Amino acid sequence: MGIDALDGRLLELLAAEPRIGVLEASRRLGVARGTVQARLDRLQNKGVIRGFGPEVDPAALGYPVSAFATLEIKQGQGKDVREHLRSVPEVLELHTTTGHGDMLCRLVARSNADLQRVIDRVVGFDGIVRASTAIVMENPVPLRIVPLVRQAAKDNS
Amino acid sequence: MGIDALDGRLLELLAAEPRIGVLEASRRLGVARGTVQARLDRLQNKGVIRGFGPEVDPAALGYPVSAFATLEIKQGQGKDVREHLRSVPEVLELHTTTGHGDMLCRLVARSNADLQRVIDRVVGFDGIVRASTAIVMENPVPLRIVPLVRQAAKDNS
């Protein structure tokens, strides 16, 4: 069900050097090319690998300010609020969480001043009772997956 | 400084179908192959595209439970806490935010019971004063970048 050691090494390798092809990967891992190909297909079919989309840096797009907003939603308004937030480009992701109709969303903005505009747009919607925003100052651990992959591979060995 | 309409369309195309090559992309966009190649190089050099690493789904690795933890840090312990959290595989990302020595981190776990173990490990560290955890129930807007790319391309046109 999970992944084995070879899957783990393959994922690590792809994370470190995404541009290498199947052939080069097979050389690095010391297995046949067909094996790498089969593993990759399987990992994608099982959903472990969602895809290889480009990782875009919002800062480089002109949105260097990042923030998290906790939203309190009026009962029964969840669906409308979701639609509303989906329509805001600066909302990069949205989660519903435990708590009294709470949601957590990640925002970006062009500047601190611009963040105010974004927040106004986000909370300027009827179903949102309250919002509290935390501006991101540092990102000591950027989104990562390799340590978890290592752990998962170890557990399944 | 930013990106133009062609960059935007290229990013959209890559996000939608990451596996297509430079040649196919040039066909879809109706430009010469060399143009796509040059744009891609430029986007990567400018840092707009960080890379093409595999997007791994923690749930498919056996970690279906996701949560956000807000941590309050003892003054002056920031560095140690960062190191501590970096050593926990289940910590997928970590941000320092505005607030009284606050941090926000994203966790995953194998189950709700396992989440307790992860939280214990996360907060079982001297520099952490308090922690409040919100378990993710739904993810109405998964991490996305296309709407922001569209916005950025429109602003620079």
Add this chain to the structure above:
DNA sequence: TCTTGAGTGGTCATCCTGTACAGATATACC
């Protein structure tokens, strides 16, 4: 006007991809 940067369309040799197949190996089950 001159210069510069960018896009175009073309060519080249090299390399990689997807696919297929037969044989070897391993594992679990009866």
Add this chain to the structure above:
DNA sequence: GGTATATCTGTACAGGATGACCACTCAAGA
């Protein structure tokens, strides 16, 4: 032990993509 299933290996092939060039055109700015 015998057997079925799955996986890995090595190999082969045709088609296509890649990176690197080049000369030419075009538009914008100095």
